[in-house]
Amino acid sequence: MEINDFTDLTDLAPTGRASALDPAALSALVRKVHGPVLLPGDDGYDAERSGFQTAHRHRPAVIVGAAHADDVVAAVAFARAHGLPVAVQATGHGLSAATDGGLLISTRRMSGVRVDAAARTARVAAGVVWGQVIEAAAPYGLAPLNGSSPGVGVVSYTLGGGVGILARTHGFAADHVRSVDLVTADARHLHLTPDTDPELFRALLGGGHGLGVVTAMEFALVPVTRLYGGQLVFDGERIDEALAAYLRWTETVPDELTSSVALIAYPDIPQLPAPLRGRYLAQIRIAYTGSAADGERLVAPLRAVGPRVSDDLREMPYAASHTIHRDPSDPHAYHGDNALLTGLDAAALRRVAALTGPQAPTMVVVQLNHLGGAMATGTGAVGHRDARYALRLLSPLDGTNPAAVRALHAEAFAVVEPWSLGRSVNFLFGGHADRPDAAEVARSVHDAREHRRLAALKARHDPENVFRFHPAAAATPVPEPAVA
Structure with missing residues (x-):
């Protein structure tokens, strides 16, 4: 099910390489998004690009501090129109590949958590950390399948599988996801469940880095107090x-x-x-x-x-x-x-x-x-x-x-x-x-069969390799075109 589509920007095909950023286009981006848009040298640029991992920091040409899912859509559409690769950061714990240039979407402002005690589920926005979910679920006698650190971001952890402190009892965090809201490389905002797109939904849960930007996720909680x-x-x-x-x-x-x-x-x-x-x-x-x-x-x-x-x-x-x-x-x-x-x-x-x-x-x-x-x-x-x-x-x-x-x-x-x-x-x-x-x-992240399956999905959903700043994205390369 498609949530929205910024057709005024997504009709512009990417060039495949970064061009000089047009001041008018940047001004339009600033007007469109709720959060800040930052360039090198701006106040707040260094703080926004920094995360828990200090040995490697992103060096983007532009940062969008997303405050809402629509900001993510606008940011991806802008990047696509200007041939910019996209990196995403919430807390920066697992930063493996830093962008030099490109566009960084910072999701730390997207901090909403909603617990449905009757359904035993939680719905979280892209920047939520596990400590927030633990605190929100505890009054209902419920717990998430979090890892060892309460300061780690929920989304990236879960997209990688999520080996938590209850993993042998309840499995990977990824196995308990009910739905995912995803912005794809062509700036569509999709609500995915096992029924709407079984193949893409499954791929996100353990192989999801590099297939889009997750703006929200719903997952099951367990009755542990x-x-x-x-x-x-x-x-x-x-x-x-x-x-x-x-x-x-x-x-x-x-x-x-x-x-x-x-x-x-x-x-x-x-x-x-x-x-x-x-x-x-x-x-x-x-x-x-x-x-x-x-x-x-x-x-x-x-x-x-x-x-x-x-x-x-x-x-x-x-x-x-x-x-x-x-x-x-x-x-x-x-x-x-x-x-x-x-x-x-x-x-x-x-x-x-x-x-x-x-x-x-x-x-x-x-x-x-x-x-x-x-x-x-x-x-x-x-x-x-x-x-x-x-x-x-x-x-x-x-x-x-x-x-x-x-x-x-x-x-x-x-x-x-x-x-x-x-x-x-x-x-x-x-x-x-x-x-x-x-x-x-x-x-090495997946076996050969899973690697081929993820590579095919990557080629289908991100043929320009917009989302490339993660080992799992590198694990699903876009096939090179045949040469006659």
């Missing part, structure tokens, strides 16, 4: 034993328990709390939807590893679930990559720990997520659903050579290559479009 969860933290001398115990333990736990283990070698710097400075720690994070008594029984094998640096497992309201992972809330520079694995043995995990631990040339945060359960089934385009683990590596980049970081990550990922299926697009952070293996990274 509390969790048993928190962290078990072990010091460096017990890390090998803790990792081995964790791998054995994941073979036995029920789907109601979602967990991960993180390895962090904290630098000895005054900015850190004294108990963390210079320590190498293993943090096992737990989120269990069963009773606290059953949770205590389930974690007993982990506690048997030995004394903990800390142990805060407890029953908590779902609104406190962000305290399980304690993700940083301040913007910073980082690079991250991941591998989805069919399995893993303790010897390989110890080798990864040795490469990335206190003796590593640069700091690496290692996280191993236990997958499976409800994530193994679903109808969306999420790639590699048969993965049992996700190995994630993330390094701060302030004062660090990005090439050295990538080389260290590559060495660690080589250890787990025998089990590797590909990558999750949700955990690709920072500068991947500039890598020499960017095409391989993009293809």
Whole structure:
């Protein structure tokens, strides 16, 4: 179903390359949209283009700070008329490819949330973050399938699949989407459901970056009000034993328990709390939807590893679930990559720990997520659903050579290559479009069959490759025309 179509602009075909921006056309754009239109040098330009990822920032020729879905339509139509590629940013957590030139649509002003308690659904605008949805749903005894950080944007997270703290119990966030409002490359505003356009709707849920701009999304909520969860933290001398115990333990736990283990070698710097400075720690994070008594029984094998640096497992309201992972809330520079694995043995995990631990040339945060359960089934385009683990590596980049970081990550990922299926697009952070293996990274997000399906949809819905600033967009390239 078509919502609206700005035919006065969409009848102008793109040139395929950016031309000088016409002042009269810019003035018309300013009059058409509700939010600000910013050019380099304008007050607010730098703030608007900046996000959580500070190592890579967009450098657009023009920014539209969208306040309404009609602003997005007008912005895409303007970009199409002037041959400008389009990037989209809400919070900038997962920025992987920055635009240099082009048009940036900032959606942070689109912040509406509406909960339908009877239907157990939430409808959110493009700039909403998960903390807003958690707060809106809690009074009704409901919860979204959010990730570990309340400051992450709902839409981009969900388009990439969405591996949340309840993922083994309820599956990917993408599998619970009911409808999507999408602005396509030709500036049509569509309301998509499984019935209106099954093929495009399915593709958005796990492969949606690069197919348009989502202005709103409706998804199911789950009846969860509390969790048993928190962290078990072990010091460096017990890390090998803790990792081995964790791998054995994941073979036995029920789907109601979602967990991960993180390895962090904290630098000895005054900015850190004294108990963390210079320590190498293993943090096992737990989120269990069963009773606290059953949770205590389930974690007993982990506690048997030995004394903990800390142990805060407890029953908590779902609104406190962000305290399980304690993700940083301040913007910073980082690079991250991941591998989805069919399995893993303790010897390989110890080798990864040795490469990335206190003796590593640069700091690496290692996280191993236990997958499976409800994530193994679903109808969306999420790639590699048969993965049992996700190995994630993330390094701060302030004062660090990005090439050295990538080389260290590559060495660690080589250890787990025998089990590797590909990558999750949700955990690709920072500068991947500039890598020499960017095409391989993009293809690794889906298997060959899904890649071909998404490529065909990309060619149909975005033949000019307007939406190109994301690994998933690169994963669905527009086929080159045949040459006689």
